[in-house]
Amino acid sequence: MNLKWIDGYTISVKNGGDTVTISANKEGLLSLADQLIALANEESGAHIHYDEYNSLEDGSNELIIEKTQ
Numbered sequence: 001m002n003l004k005w006i007d008g009y010t011i012s013v014k015n016g017g018d019t020v021t022i023s024a025n026k027e028g029l030l031s032l033a034d035q036l037i038a039l040a041n042e043e044s045g046a047h048i049h050y051d052e053y054n055s056l057e058d059g060s061n062e063l064i065i066e067k068t069q
Contacts, residue, residue: 001038001039001042001046001048002038003035003038003048004031004034004035005031005055006027006028006030006031007027008025008027009024009025009027009028009030009031010024010025010027010028010057011023011024011028011031011032011050011055011056011057011060012024012056012057012059012060013050013056013060013061013062013063014060014061015061020061020063022063035048036065039065039067040067042067043067044067044068044069045066045067045068046066046067047064047065047066047067048064048065049062049063049064050062050063050064050065051063
């Protein structure tokens with residue numbers, strides 16, 4: 001799956017115990033939206049792995065989004 005990013009995106013993920021907060025600017029939200037559409041068109045078990053080393057802001061928690069059935 002080819003993930004597209006809009007220039008200038010920022011995304012962070014924080015785990016606050018019982019809640020997870022995803023914070024993003026406009027470019028980040030549009031990038032995530034396009035990536036979720038791409039994931040929806042993949043086979044079951046496909047996933048996108050986000051972390052501070054490849055796409056999220058420093059200090060973010062790791063995030064995995066997986067497609068089921």
